[in-house]
Amino acid sequence: MSAITAERCAERPSVKADEVAAYVVAAAIWAPSVHNTQPWWFATRGAELTLHADSRRQLGVADPAGREMLISCGAALFTAKLALRSLGYIPETRILPDPDAPLVVARLRWRHRALPSAYELALYEDVTRRRSHRGGFGPLPLPPGLLECLRRDGAREGAQLRVATDDGSRAVVSAVVEMAESVQRKDSAYVRELAAWAPPPGSARPDGVSPAAYPARPVRTIPAFASRDFAHGRGWGLPGSGTVAGAYCPGLVCLLTTQSDTPADWVHAGQALQRILLAGTGSGVAAALSSQPVEVDWLREVLRAQLGDRSYPQLVLRLGIVPQIEMSVRRAPESVLFLGSREPATA
Numbered sequence: 642m643s644a645i646t647a648e649r650c651a652e653r654p655s656v657k658a659d660e661v662a663a664y665v666v667a668a669a670i671w672a673p674s675v676h677n678t679q680p681w682w683f684a685t686r687g688a689e690l691t692l693h694a695d696s697r698r699q700l701g702v703a704d705p706a707g708r709e710m711l712i713s714c715g716a717a718l719f720t721a722k723l724a725l726r727s728l729g730y731i732p733e734t735r736i737l738p739d740p741d742a743p744l745v746v747a748r749l750r751w752r753h754r755a756l757p758s759a760y761e762l763a764l765y766e767d768v769t770r771r772r773s774h775r776g777g778f779g780p781l782p783l784p785p786g787l788l789e790c791l792r793r794d795g796a797r798e799g800a801q802l803r804v805a806t807d808d809g810s811r812a813v814v815s816a817v818v819e820m821a822e823s824v825q826r827k828d829s830a831y832v833r834e835l836a837a838w839a840p841p842p843g844s845a846r847p848d849g850v851s852p853a854a855y856p857a858r859p860v861r862t863i864p865a866f867a868s869r870d871f872a873h874g875r876g877w878g879l880p881g882s883g884t885v886a887g888a889y890c891p892g893l894v895c896l897l898t899t900q901s902d903t904p905a906d907w908v909h910a911g912q913a914l915q916r917i918l919l920a921g922t923g924s925g926v927a928a929a930l931s932s933q934p935v936e937v938d939w940l941r942e943v944l945r946a947q948l949g950d951r952s953y954p955q956l957v958l959r960l961g962i963v964p965q966i967e968m969s970v971r972r973a974p975e976s977v978l979f980l981g982s983r984e985p986a987t988a
């Protein structure tokens with residue numbers, strides 16, 4: 642990713658703070674984000690990095706509260722902290738440090754050092770390998786013990802990974818995703834917004850969901866989980882992808898939830914999401930994400946009622962074994978990292 646490494650940092654403890662910031666941002670940009678909007682920018686001063694949400698990249702129709710924007714930023718924050726750990730720094734984080742500046746998502750400082758663990762280094766290695774999956778999964782169950790680890794990973798970051806364990810609850814989640822997708826397809830403002838983040842084949846855009854990231858034909862799992870219509874009926878997408886031969890399993894159907902529903906909870910949910918996704922990637926497990934049901938208020942309430950404890954669904958995830966072959970693009974780190982607190986001129 643970047644020229645500096647943990648070894649070089651250890652040899653040269655006075656490695657320049659700017660170099661560290663560049664290394665950290667080069668990793669953080671590989672976090673997942675809704676429609677690959679990459680709704681973030683970073684400012685650095687000394688050994689401190691500030692993560693800002695970029696409201697110009699917020700989905701005004703699908704995400705008017707900015708919940709998914711902050712979940713995406715939370716995923717970038719977790720990745721930034723992991724990059725600092727890979728260099729042997731201990732990140733000190735303040736989430737939403739300024740009540741008068743709600744777009745300042747976090748401040749990160751690095752003053753003290755401790756060797757990274759093998760686990761932290763393994764998670765870091767998977768930052769650029771992880772991809773969102775859109776389709777079915779093979780029939781194999783998750784590796785033994787992994788689900789417990791993923792649950793712990795979520796809880797460590799302040800969110801819960803809840804599994805739909807029986808046919809009935811899987812059917813409810815499937816029906817809610819299908820219904821949300823059908824509601825949104827009938828909403829012309831939503832359709833226009835999605836199209837704006839779905840560039841055509843061959844586009845050089847460094848953001849949005851490219852046709853190399855989804856199958857040309859939606860994969861029907863049993864029960865079905867409706868995909869976003871990124872191609873909008875134009876036949877874009879990867880031929881024959883989205884599943885492994887003959888695999889129509891939906892995977893392990895899960896909800897990522899939080900106990901309350903504040904902006905801080907959304908940032909925590911994003912951190913939990915990225916920790917879970919990276920831990921899964923290391924074990925050959927990919928995730929398909931669905932946020933349609935949390936974008937339609939009344940359907941989010943249906944999911945919430947299902948949970949039984951009134952916690953808040955933040956995202957539907959399906960986990961399973963499948964190669965992560967999808968392509969994804971990012972803006973260059975230099976275009977999202979600024980010296981001082983200067984705001985980027987362009988979105």
Ligand SMILES: Cc1cc2nc3c(=O)[nH]c(=O)nc-3n(C[C@H](O)[C@H](O)[C@H](O)COP(=O)(O)O)c2cc1C
Pocket residue numbers: 671672673674675676677709710712713716771772773774775849850854869930931932933956967968969
């Ligand atoms: C909050 C959030 C919501 C998302 N919702 C969906 C979704 O509904 N459908 C989907 O296919 N992908 C969804 N994704 C995955 C993004 O599209 C994906 O992260 C982005 O395109 C970048 O690709 P990558 O994850 O492969 O790097 C979501 C991601 C986040 C963080």
